[in-house]
Amino acid sequence: MGYVFRLGQVGVFVEVTGQAAQEQAVEAQARQFAGLQQDRVRAALQPSASASPTPATAPSAPPTPPVPAATAKPAPVSPPVAPAPVPAVPADPYCRPGEQPQFHFGFATLSAKLGGRMGSPTSCEYGDPRGSGDTLQATDKGLSFYRQSTNTPTFTTGFEHWALTDADLVYWTGDSIDPPGDAQPAGVHSCLAPVTARVSASCRDLTRQAELALDV
Structure with a gap:
């Protein structure tokens, strides 16, 4: 006894042989077997999502090392400039201390x-x-x-x-x-x-x- 089924564009023929006295039992077995074969063929033609290859993940770029921040150099500190000495006004040799020239x-x-x-x-x-x-x-x-x-x-x-x-x-x-x-x-x-x-x-x-x- 044969059983034909179709999956997409593929046709499948399942043949089961047995004694004539057991025709009904053979037919039932043929259908059962055909159903099993149908599931197997479907599984072979349409692999499960778990069987599909996992796309390779592109390797991530290595982390960029941090660029050290430029440290500003301290400005050179100039030494304080001493004020120029003020020339002392020469005192009159004929004046007493604290006395200023004037007429008397x-x-x-x-x-x-x-x-x-x-x-x-x-x-x-x-x-x-x-x-x-x-x-x-x-x-x-x-x-x-x-x-x-x-x-x-x-x-x-x-x-x-x-x-x-x-x-x-x-x-x-x-x-x-x-x-x-x-x-x-x-x-x-x-x-x-x-x-x-x-x-x-x-x-x-x-x-x-x-x-x-x-x-x-």
Whole structure:
């Protein structure tokens, strides 16, 4: 007895033989056997999911080693710069500790009369190194000189002289450090005083200006 079944595009024929007296039993066995064969063929043609090959897993990339962070180098520290020393102002050798140059007594009176022509003191008043009893004091315009024997304070630029006498403030030019007999009152311009051997440059300029004015 044969039994035919189909799986997809495949046809299967199962033949079972037996005695004629056992026809019914053979038919039942044939169907049972055909069913078993059908299951076997189906299993052979359609393998189970467990039999299918497992796809190979791609090897994972090796872990990337961590990149060490760059450590910033500390900035070089410059040594502190010492401030430049401030030059000490030299103390006047004739001033006492804490004393500043300024005019006193007759020099102060003479400075008040002469104003800017006498300038400002650059030293304190000091005694004559020769021991005469006279005193001196330097200014930024010349030298103040006090004659003790005549009680006369004077000031000179080197060529021009002023002195504070009992009469009044007088003016003269030349080499004499004491007021001569022909010294003029300081109110009279020196260019109008009696002619001396030396004439200052300011007088020559004034004379030249007068000559030019007369020529006009």
